Amino acid sequence: DQQVKQNSPSLSVQEGRISILNCDYTNSMFDYFLWYKKYPAEGPTFLISISSIKDKNEDGRFTVFLNKSAKHLSLHIVPSQPGDSAVYFCAASAVSGAGSYQLTFGKGTKLSVIP
Amino acid sequence: DGGITQSPKYLFRKEGQNVTLSCEQNLNHDAMYWYRQDPGQGLRLIYYSQIVNDFQKGDIAEGYSVSREKKESFPLTVTSAQKNPTAFYLCASSRRPTGRQGYTFGSGTRLTVV
Numbered sequence: 132d133q134q135v136k137q138n139s140p141s142l143s144v145q146e147g148r149i150s151i152l153n154c155d156y157t158n159s160m161f162d163y164f165l166w167y168k169k170y171p172a173e174g175p176t177f178l179i180s181i182s183s184i185k186d187k188n189e190d191g192r193f194t195v196f197l198n199k200s201a202k203h204l205s206l207h208i209v210p211s212q213p214g215d216s217a218v219y220f221c222a223a224s225a226v227s228g229a230g231s232y233q234l235t236f237g238k239g240t241k242l243s244v245i246p
Numbered sequence: 247d248g249g250i251t252q253s254p255k256y257l258f259r260k261e262g263q264n265v266t267l268s269c270e271q272n273l274n275h276d277a278m279y280w281y282r283q284d285p286g287q288g289l290r291l292i293y294y295s296q297i298v299n300d301f302q303k304g305d306i307a308e309g310y311s312v313s314r315e316k317k318e319s320f321p322l323t324v325t326s327a328q329k330n331p332t333a334f335y336l337c338a339s340s341r342r343p344t345g346r347q348g349y350t351f352g353s354g355t356r357l358t359v360v
Contacts (some may be wrong), residue, residue, distance in 0.1 A: 133320065140286070162318070163344070163346050163348075165348045166347070167351075172334070172354065172356065173353055173354065174252075174336055174338075174351030174353045174354050175289075175336070175351050176351070177347070178346060180346040180347075181346075220288065220289065224348070233279075233291070233294065234340075234348060234349055236288055236289040237288060238286070238287065238288030239282060239288050239289075
């Protein structure tokens, strides 16, 4: 049962336009939500996060929005640049039944920014 | 500079052989994790360890083994029992709780069975 879902496997956007990547979740106990960026044959790198008590967090060109009632978050990239082309993973943090903290990842969305 | 190092970057294994993937971190993180990435599958958790000398199975632990004898090290052994070991393997570490900082990932090991 997927607790974190990224329903769009891929997204293409023109350079300079806005990229919007979406993520849905089912577990209301998640306390933080994070976005990671991954290039081929490399490890994911942390991009931006948001606490479950906030509804928006901004860092330069990247903004994450959280809608708790809809259990939905989105990552906005404005303006999109060719270097943003990568796979983006949505992740959520919660304490497991064994008392450990883990991230649950979505399957990723491949973003292609077209020059 | 603090970081997490995986080695080797590429690894080839003959069928029936065990291989060990190395993961070392100098971030003083308590928790360490191993993930496997296959095309279209996202990141799947193999094993994780919250403290030294303790580790737990993840979602796809069959055919894998780990040890956590030192805080800095969390090696993964891919055994001959793993039916489809060809994949990209990622090691990660984190503070406890993960919070807004999440995980720090290594650069990965590409394992190919020949």
